[in-house]
Amino acid sequence: MADRGKDTRVSFLRRDGPTARRPAVHSLGIFIQWPGSRVSNATASDRDVTYQKHCPGCFVNKSGLAVCPQCGYDESAPRTPLYLPHGVVIGGQYRVGKVLGQPGGFGITYIAWDVHLQQRVAIKEYLPRSLAKRADQGEGVVLLAAEHEAAFKDGLEQFLNEARVIARFDHPNIVRVRNFFRANDTAYLVMDYYEGVSLGDYLASLDGGRVPPDVAAQLLAPVLDGLQFVHDRGIVHRDVKPHNIYLAQGGRTILLDFGAARAAADGEGPGAVLLSEGYAPLEQYQRGSPLGPWTDLYSVAATLYRMVIGAPPPAALDRVGQDSIAKPLGFDAGFERVLRKGLALAVADRYRSAYDMRADLFAALDLLDEHSPRLGATGIFAVSSEPVTRPINEPDTAPAPDTAPPTGPAMTKAAASENPRVLGPATPAGLTAAWIIAGAIVFGAALIAAVLWLRLAP
Numbered sequence: 135m136a137d138r139g140k141d142t143r144v145s146f147l148r149r150d151g152p153t154a155r156r157p158a159v160h161s162l163g164i165f166i167q168w169p170g171s172r173v174s175n176a177t178a179s180d181r182d183v184t185y186q187k188h189c190p191g192c193f194v195n196k197s198g199l200a201v202c203p204q205c206g207y208d209e210s211a212p213r214t215p216l217y218l219p220h221g222v223v224i225g226g227q228y229r230v231g232k233v234l235g236q237p238g239g240f241g242i243t244y245i246a247w248d249v250h251l252q253q254r255v256a257i258k259e260y261l262p263r264s265l266a267k268r269a270d271q272g273e274g275v276v277l278l279a280a281e282h283e284a285a286f287k288d289g290l291e292q293f294l295n296e297a298r299v300i301a302r303f304d305h306p307n308i309v310r311v312r313n314f315f316r317a318n319d320t321a322y323l324v325m326d327y328y329e330g331v332s333l334g335d336y337l338a339s340l341d342g343g344r345v346p347p348d349v350a351a352q353l354l355a356p357v358l359d360g361l362q363f364v365h366d367r368g369i370v371h372r373d374v375k376p377h378n379i380y381l382a383q384g385g386r387t388i389l390l391d392f393g394a395a396r397a398a399a400d401g402e403g404p405g406a407v408l409l410s411e412g413y414a415p416l417e418q419y420q421r422g423s424p425l426g427p428w429t430d431l432y433s434v435a436a437t438l439y440r441m442v443i444g445a446p447p448p449a450a451l452d453r454v455g456q457d458s459i460a461k462p463l464g465f466d467a468g469f470e471r472v473l474r475k476g477l478a479l480a481v482a483d484r485y486r487s488a489y490d491m492r493a494d495l496f497a498a499l500d501l502l503d504e505h506s507p508r509l510g511a512t513g514i515f516a517v518s519s520e521p522v523t524r525p526i527n528e529p530d531t532a533p534a535p536d537t538a539p540p541t542g543p544a545m546t547k548a549a550a551s552e553n554p555r556v557l558g559p560a561t562p563a564g565l566t567a568a569w570i571i572a573g574a575i576v577f578g579a580a581l582i583a584a585v586l587w588l589r590l591a592p
């Protein structure tokens with residue numbers, strides 16, 4: 135699957151026009167009802183604090199105007215009924231706003247307003263379009279056909295499993311998960327909302343759609359830090375690409391979209407995953423082929439390629455045999471070496487750790503790195519370059535199955551990998567070293583104290 139285009143199914147469109155706008159008197163003041171808005175799963179107190187004059191695009195007070203002077207969002211523009219309507223409250227707490235990005239096949243991400251904490255959040259709704267749709271009446275999600283029930287439920291479980299895994303992460307370059315709840319016969323993942331733009335949209339906005347290598351390296355360095363952090367904890371992202379990298383205000387780069395519920399959307403149950411062509415390495419086309427940090431690092435290299443060339447590299451499958459990117463690309467030789475090592479078709483030729491790739495990239499471009507990669511935010515954990523041993527939804531105690539050697543490439547685009555797989559628990563080698571050093575210091579201090587005592591003792 136290439137970068138997603140806009141949803142072009144115009145026949146779905148309906149107009150949530152401003153006709154429904156009517157003032158409502160409330161003890162706290164006068165509020166304007168959002169056009170076409172309704173409340174579901176709302177508590178009584180939520181219903182009391184009804185539709186204010188706030189823009190569903192940015193939740194800033196826009197005094198009831200259709201087009202927000204703050205963010206330019208026009209809430210009266212057509213909106214497909216596939217999306218939840220503006221203003222509904224889900225989970226008894228989150229008022230739904232505009233749709234973020236261009237929804238892919240697995241779910242829809244909205245900006246929303248947390249009515250309790252009075253702040254913006256991003257909420258992803260599980261809605262695999264090949265299996266389900268919005269009900270004609272109400273906000274519920276219904277199956278397209280009864281036989282999709284098992285696949286839908288499997289995907290929902292995987293969505294929950296992956297949410298649980300990401301929720302454990304606390305890293306400045308990884309999207310922060312706040313909550314998870316079930317409603318409307320589906321499930322919702324609540325995340326921190328970041329003001330900014332996806333790297334994909336940012337590149338598309340540039341003349342020529344590209345940036346120089348040193349800018350690209352500095353934008354991607356935090357992504358590599360974030361990946362090192364998740365790889366150390368046994369997780370493989372599997373879908374690193376410009377639209378899943380977010381440039382938040384304040385210069386913070388954040389890795390989004392941990393591939394929740396990928397399996398069900400293809401209708402093949404867990405084990406299937408849709409690929410982002412150009413960004414997915416060969417092993418993602420191969421059922422049973424071990425995925426690991428090297429998989430994500432191919433995608434980072436492909437993202438780097440897209441950033442400096444202006445277009446993604448050819449699909450990995452198309453590079454087998456005759457590799458059209460083998461010839462020089464016109465950049466500095468050292469930089470191209472890093473790019474090619476990241477984009478190596480064979481896992482054995484590729485980077486095994488995000489830190490190594492980051493260090494090589496900065497060295498090749500002669501960039502000053504503000505922190506030593508090995509002493510970064512997650513430096514206490516040793517990097518494991520062993521292949522994957524177990525799917526993430528298995529308990530920690532699950533025995534590690536043998537990993538099958540890569541098989542020949544499957545020729546279907548979406549038939550690829552197993553569940554997101556996991557490396558064995560990271561070995562805290564750095565921690566052990568720290569204990570040894572601490573022990574040596576304590577021993578040394580005790581020795582000095584003993585010598586002093588012997589000398590000074592009367």
Ligand SMILES: Nc1ncnc2c1ncn2[C@@H]1O[C@H](COP(=O)(O)OP(=O)(O)O)[C@@H](O)[C@H]1O
Nearest residue numbers: 234235237238243256325326327328332377391
């Ligand atoms: N937490 C967030 N804060 C701000 N924008 C977000 C957030 N999460 C997602 N987005 C925006 O929504 C888009 C789609 O989100 P994503 O999680 O990638 O879902 P999917 O690709 O499955 O539709 C992203 O490209 C980004 O523009």
Ligand SMILES: [Mg+2]
Nearest residue numbers: 238377378391
């Ligand atoms: Mg995405």
